[in-house]
Amino acid sequence: MERLPGFRDFYPEPLPTPDAWSAAARQFIFDTWREVARRYGFAEYDGPPLEPTELYTVKSGDEILGQLYNFTDKGERSVALRPEMTPTLARMVAAHERGYKKPVKWFAIPQLFRYERQQKGRLREHFQFNADIIGEADLAADAELIALLIDTLRAFGLTREDFVIRLSSRQAWQEFFSKRCADSAKAYDFFQAVDKLERETPEVSEAKFAALGIAYREVTEFVAASAPTPELEWLLNNLAARGLRDFVRVDYQVIRGLAYYTGPVFEAFDAKGEFRAIAGGGRYDNLVKLISGGKVNLPALGFGMGDVVLLELLKARGKLPSLRRTLDAVVLVEDETLRADSLALVQGLRDAGLAVDFALTPAKPDKQWKRALELGARFTATLAGGAGEQKTVRVKELSTRTETVLDPAAAVAHLKAAGQRAG
Amino acid sequence: MERLPGFRDFYPEPLPTPDAWSAAARQFIFDTWREVARRYGFAEYDGPPLEPTELYTVKSGDEILGQLYNFTDKGERSVALRPEMTPTLARMVAAHERGYKKPVKWFAIPQLFRYERQQKGRLREHFQFNADIIGEADLAADAELIALLIDTLRAFGLTREDFVIRLSSRQAWQEFFSKRCADSAKAYDFFQAVDKLERETPEVSEAKFAALGIAYREVTEFVAASAPTPELEWLLNNLAARGLRDFVRVDYQVIRGLAYYTGPVFEAFDAKGEFRAIAGGGRYDNLVKLISGGKVNLPALGFGMGDVVLLELLKARGKLPSLRRTLDAVVLVEDETLRADSLALVQGLRDAGLAVDFALTPAKPDKQWKRALELGARFTATLAGGAGEQKTVRVKELSTRTETVLDPAAAVAHLKAAGQRAG
Numbered sequence: 001m002e003r004l005p006g007f008r009d010f011y012p013e014p015l016p017t018p019d020a021w022s023a024a025a026r027q028f029i030f031d032t033w034r035e036v037a038r039r040y041g042f043a044e045y046d047g048p049p050l051e052p053t054e055l056y057t058v059k060s061g062d063e064i065l066g067q068l069y070n071f072t073d074k075g076e077r078s079v080a081l082r083p084e085m086t087p088t089l090a091r092m093v094a095a096h097e098r099g100y101k102k103p104v105k106w107f108a109i110p111q112l113f114r115y116e117r118q119q120k121g122r123l124r125e126h127f128q129f130n131a132d133i134i135g136e137a138d139l140a141a142d143a144e145l146i147a148l149l150i151d152t153l154r155a156f157g158l159t160r161e162d163f164v165i166r167l168s169s170r171q172a173w174q175e176f177f178s179k180r181c182a183d184s185a186k187a188y189d190f191f192q193a194v195d196k197l198e199r200e201t202p203e204v205s206e207a208k209f210a211a212l213g214i215a216y217r218e219v220t221e222f223v224a225a226s227a228p229t230p231e232l233e234w235l236l237n238n239l240a241a242r243g244l245r246d247f248v249r250v251d252y253q254v255i256r257g258l259a260y261y262t263g264p265v266f267e268a269f270d271a272k273g274e275f276r277a278i279a280g281g282g283r284y285d286n287l288v289k290l291i292s293g294g295k296v297n298l299p300a301l302g303f304g305m306g307d308v309v310l311l312e313l314l315k316a317r318g319k320l321p322s323l324r325r326t327l328d329a330v331v332l333v334e335d336e337t338l339r340a341d342s343l344a345l346v347q348g349l350r351d352a353g354l355a356v357d358f359a360l361t362p363a364k365p366d367k368q369w370k371r372a373l374e375l376g377a378r379f380t381a382t383l384a385g386g387a388g389e390q391k392t393v394r395v396k397e398l399s400t401r402t403e404t405v406l407d408p409a410a411a412v413a414h415l416k417a418a419g420q421r422a423g
Numbered sequence: 424m425e426r427l428p429g430f431r432d433f434y435p436e437p438l439p440t441p442d443a444w445s446a447a448a449r450q451f452i453f454d455t456w457r458e459v460a461r462r463y464g465f466a467e468y469d470g471p472p473l474e475p476t477e478l479y480t481v482k483s484g485d486e487i488l489g490q491l492y493n494f495t496d497k498g499e500r501s502v503a504l505r506p507e508m509t510p511t512l513a514r515m516v517a518a519h520e521r522g523y524k525k526p527v528k529w530f531a532i533p534q535l536f537r538y539e540r541q542q543k544g545r546l547r548e549h550f551q552f553n554a555d556i557i558g559e560a561d562l563a564a565d566a567e568l569i570a571l572l573i574d575t576l577r578a579f580g581l582t583r584e585d586f587v588i589r590l591s592s593r594q595a596w597q598e599f600f601s602k603r604c605a606d607s608a609k610a611y612d613f614f615q616a617v618d619k620l621e622r623e624t625p626e627v628s629e630a631k632f633a634a635l636g637i638a639y640r641e642v643t644e645f646v647a648a649s650a651p652t653p654e655l656e657w658l659l660n661n662l663a664a665r666g667l668r669d670f671v672r673v674d675y676q677v678i679r680g681l682a683y684y685t686g687p688v689f690e691a692f693d694a695k696g697e698f699r700a701i702a703g704g705g706r707y708d709n710l711v712k713l714i715s716g717g718k719v720n721l722p723a724l725g726f727g728m729g730d731v732v733l734l735e736l737l738k739a740r741g742k743l744p745s746l747r748r749t750l751d752a753v754v755l756v757e758d759e760t761l762r763a764d765s766l767a768l769v770q771g772l773r774d775a776g777l778a779v780d781f782a783l784t785p786a787k788p789d790k791q792w793k794r795a796l797e798l799g800a801r802f803t804a805t806l807a808g809g810a811g812e813q814k815t816v817r818v819k820e821l822s823t824r825t826e827t828v829l830d831p832a833a834a835v836a837h838l839k840a841a842g843q844r845a846g
Binding site: 001007010011017023026027039043045046047049051052058072074095096098100103104111117138141242243293325327339343344350360361374 | 432463500776
C-alpha cells in the first residue's frame with residue numbers, strides 16, 4: 001500500500017534513500033523556530049487541523065474551495081483541513097480576547113494542506129512557522145515581526161549573502177490604484193496583477209492593467225523608483241537601530257496575493273533568486289473583526305515560513321548540520337551470564353539521563369562492537385566478573401579508544417559526567 | 424465562528440479559562456516523551472495524517488469505517504484521517520525494509536482522529552506517543568518496550584503508588600479458547616468478550632461466553648489464578664533485573680480489543696483505578712506482512728500513550744510542573760530619546776540567546792515594570808545617558824531587587840552568564 005500523492009513520510013537517519021524526508025531535519029527546523037520565537041517572547045499556540053469550511057470561505061470567498069481538502073463529515077458539517085493558520089488564530093484570539101494583555105505575540109507550527117489538482121508531484125501539505133502580533137496598530141509591531149523573521153533565518157546560519165527581505169506596502173499600492181481607478185471592487189484584480197508581475201510576460205501584464213484603465217508603464221515606473229513611503233522609512237530606521245537594516249530591500253513587486261493585507265507586506269527570498277519565497281507576511285488589520293463576525297476588532301500582522309523551501313535552501317547552502325544519530329553509550333554483553341547485571345547497568349545509565357542501547361539478544365562481541373559504531377555511540381561499557389565476585393565495568397571512549405575500568409556505580413557517574421560535558 | 428466539536432484549541436499560559444487546553448502542557452508532555460525515547464535509543468519518524476482508507480480496513484475490516492473521518496478526495500481517492508499510527512508505521516517499514524538494521528526502535532507523536540457519532544462531549548482527536556520495535560521476535564524486545572513504558576511514566580514523576588502495568592498474554596487466551604471452542608472464526612468474539620469483562624455485568628458476559636460454548640466460571644477462574652505463562656515469567660524476570668518488576672502485575676482481564684495482537688499484551692492504569700487506560704500495547708507479529716501485502720514479514724510490537732488521560736492523571740496527582748512563561752529580561756524604555764539604543768540592547772541580548780521583550784510603544788515606567796513582572800522576567804535592563812554620552816545599563820534582578828550598573832556590552836555579558844546559570 002502506498003501513501004497518498006503529495007504527502008510525506010519522515011524517516012529516521014540515516015535515510016534509506018537520498019530523496020527520503022528526514023524526521024531529524026524536520027525536528028531541527030522546528031527546534032530552531034521554537035528557539036528564536038522564545039528569544040523574541042512569542043508564546044506557542046495551536047488549533048485543530050480540521051476546521052469548519054466557512055472559516056476559510058468567509059475570508060477568501062468560495063474561490064478557495066478549489067484548493068481545499070474539504071468534505072462533509074458524518075454530522076453533516078462542511079469541514080476542511082486547514083490550508084493556513086491565520087483564520088484559526090483570529091478565531092482563537094476573538095474567543096478569549098479579554099484573557100490576554102495586548103499585544104499578544106503568538107506562534108505556531110501547524111501542518112497545512114492544499115489540494116491542487118493540476119500540480120502533479122507537488123506537495124499537498126507542509127509545515128509552517130506562523131508568528132503573529134495581535135492588538136498593536138503601531139508600526140513598531142511590524143518592525144518587531146520583521147526582525148523576528150530575519151533572526152529566524154540567521155538562526156539557521158544564513159547571512160546577508162544568502163537571503164533578502166523584500167519589503168513593500170499594500171497601502172502604497174492601494175493609493176496608487178485609487179488615484180487611477182474609481183472602481184474599488186477592482187482593487188483585488190489589480191493586486192493580483194501586481195503580484196504576478198514577475199511571473200508573467202509584459203504583454204500579459206500590460207493587458208491586465210489596461211483592462212483596469214491603468215498604464216503598465218506607470219506600474220513599472222512605480223516599482224523601479226522603489227521610493228519608501230514614510231511608514232516604510234520608519235520601519236527601515238527601526239531595523240537599522242537593531243543592526244538589521246541591511247537584510248531588507250524595498251521592492252514594490254511584492255504585494256502578497258491574498259485579499260486581506262492592509263499595510264506593510266514582505267517576503268523573504270534567497271539572494272540568488274533560485275527558490276520560491278522562503279516566507280511572507282504583513283499586516284491584516286481587518287481580519288479578526290471579519291472572523292469574529294464583528295465582535296472583536298484588533299489590528300494584527302504576521303508571517304508564515306514553510307519547511308520545504310527552507311530545507312531546500314539550507315541543503316543548497318550547506319547549512320544543514322549533521323543529523324546523524326548518536327548515543328551516549330552502548331552496553332556490550334560479552335558474557336551472557338552477566339546479562340541480568342548488564343540490564344541493571346543499562347537501567348542505571350538511562351536513569352542518569354543517558355541515551356543507551358544494547359543487543360537485546362546474544363550476539364558476537366565484534367558484531368556488538370560494530371553496531372555500537374553504527375549507532376554513533378560515544379562510549380561502550382562492558383561488564384566483567386564471575387559469580388559472587390564484585391563486578392567491574394570496562395568503559396571505552398570510541399573517539400580515543402581509551403579504556404577505564406570502574407565499579408558499576410562509578411561507571412554510571414563517569415558516563416553521566418561525560419554526557420553532561422557533551423551537553 | 425466556533426471550532427468543531429471534539430477538537431481542541433491549545434492556548435498559551437496563563438490560560439484564559441480554567442478549562443482551556445494548554446499549549447505549554449502539551450509541549451511539556453511531548454518533550455518528556457521525546458526525552459525518554461532518546462534515552463532508550465528510539466528514533467523519531469512520522470507519516471501523513473491523511474492515508475488511504477484501505478490502510479485501516481485491510482487490518483480492521485469495514486467495521487472500523489464507522490469510527491473513521493473518511494471521505495473521497497477530489498482525485499476520487501477514498502481517504503481517512505489516521506485513527507492510529509501502527510498501519511502507517513508498518514507501511515513505512517515495509518517500503519524501506521532493507522534500509523534499516525533490525526531491530527528498529529522507532530517512535531512518533533501523531534495526532535489521531537476518531538469520529539464517534541454517539542459520544543457527545545468526547546474528544547475526536549488526541550495526540551499519542553507511539554513506540555515500536557520491529558524485526559525482533561525475542562521476548563527481550565517485549566521487556567525493553569515495557570521498560571520504556573514504565574520509565575516514560577516515571578519521567579513524569581509518577582511512582583509505583585501512582586500507576587501499574589497490567590500484563591497479560593493474548594497467546595494464553597488463544598490457547599484457553601482453542602481448548603474449548605473448535606471454531607477459530609469465533610476467537611475474535613471471545614477476545615472482545617474478555618476485553619469487556621470489567622465493564623459489563625456478569626450476566627451479560629456469561630451469556631456471551633455461553634454463546635461460544637465456554638463456561639463463564641472457567642474464564643473468571645483463569646483470571647483469578649493469574650498464573651504467569653512461562654513467557655510472562657521470563658518477561659517479569661527481565662524487568663526484575665532492571666529493577667522494574669514491582670511496576671507490573673499479571674492480569675488476564677487485559678487482552679486488548681484489537682484483532683491483531685499475537686503475544687504479550689499490556690495496559691498502564693492509574694493505581695487507584697480512577698481513569699481510563701493511560702497506555703496500551705503488545706506484540707503484533709503478523710501486521711507488517713498484512714499491510715505489505717505479504718512482501719515483508721517482520722515481527723513487531725508497540726504501545727500507544729495518549730495525551731488526554733495522562734494530562735488528567737498528572738493534574739490529579741499534582742505532577743504537572745509550573746508552566747508559567749518566563750523571560751530572561753525585559754528592557755525598560757524610560758527615556759524615549761534612548762529608544763534606538765534600547766532596540767540595539769534588545770538585539771544584543773537576543774543575539775546572546777536570551778529571551779527578551781520590551782514595550783513596543785511608549786509607556787509609563789510603572790506600567791512597563793508591572794508588565795515585566797507579569798511576563799515572568801528575571802531581570803529588567805534600563806538604558807541611561809544623555810546624547811553623546813557613554814550609555815549605561817541598569818540591570819535589576821527581580822527576585823532580589825539588586826541592581827548593577829554596567830556599560831551595554833558588559834550588561835549583555837552579565838545577563839548571558841545569568842541565563843546560562845539558569846539553564
